[in-house]
Amino acid sequence: MTEEQLERLVQLAADTAVTRYEEMRDAEHKRLRKKLKNNTIKLLRHYNKLQTYIDNAIEDSDKAGELWLDELLADMFDDKGAVNVKVIIQSKERTYIMMRHINNMLAIYREQCVIKGNSYCECITKKYIEGKSDVEIGKELNTSDRNIRRWADHGIEELSILMWGIAGVNIPMQ
Numbered sequence: 001m002t003e004e005q006l007e008r009l010v011q012l013a014a015d016t017a018v019t020r021y022e023e024m025r026d027a028e029h030k031r032l033r034k035k036l037k038n039n040t041i042k043l044l045r046h047y048n049k050l051q052t053y054i055d056n057a058i059e060d061s062d063k064a065g066e067l068w069l070d071e072l073l074a075d076m077f078d079d080k081g082a083v084n085v086k087v088i089i090q091s092k093e094r095t096y097i098m099m100r101h102i103n104n105m106l107a108i109y110r111e112q113c114v115i116k117g118n119s120y121c122e123c124i125t126k127k128y129i130e131g132k133s134d135v136e137i138g139k140e141l142n143t144s145d146r147n148i149r150r151w152a153d154h155g156i157e158e159l160s161i162l163m164w165g166i167a168g169v170n171i172p173m174q
Contacts, residue, residue: 040160043102044128050099057092105162109155119143120155127152
């Protein structure tokens with residue numbers, strides 16, 4: 001093998017390695033972008049259930065007795081009767097923090113949409129939180145259900161960046 005052939009072989013191998021690396025990086029970005037969008041959708045779809053949980057979860061062991069949960073939760077308590085209640089309380093606190101974050105980001109996004117004059121936030125709120133169909137939303141917003149699907153997808157991408165911060169910003173959007 002001549003030196004020139006060896007150089008071409010090395011260059012071809014380097015080019016192939018770079019191309020493969022870029023393909024793998026792009027696939028990882030696509031996977032993470034999809035995961036963030038799915039997490040945003042999941043939180044919005046369960047918004048009302050999470051809010052109900054915050055409003056009704058027990059806050060301390062005294063409340064458990066008041067709510068006649070003694071028998072129902074008997075298996076969840078240890079000998080002291082409080083350890084697993086702490087887990088419920090911690091879960092309520094984490095859920096409360098997440099719901100505050102969701103509400104804050106929705107308010108910010110709603111404001112941005114009003115300024116830009118689009119209906120993306122209204123669309124995702126109606127679709128995911130209120131559970132309305134694309135056809136119903138289309139009638140309310142005087143547009144086609146196809147536009148509703150496009151607006152919802154665009155809105156979820158933008159809201160995901162607000163919800164997940166730098167993780168959403170560092171991923172190139174299509």
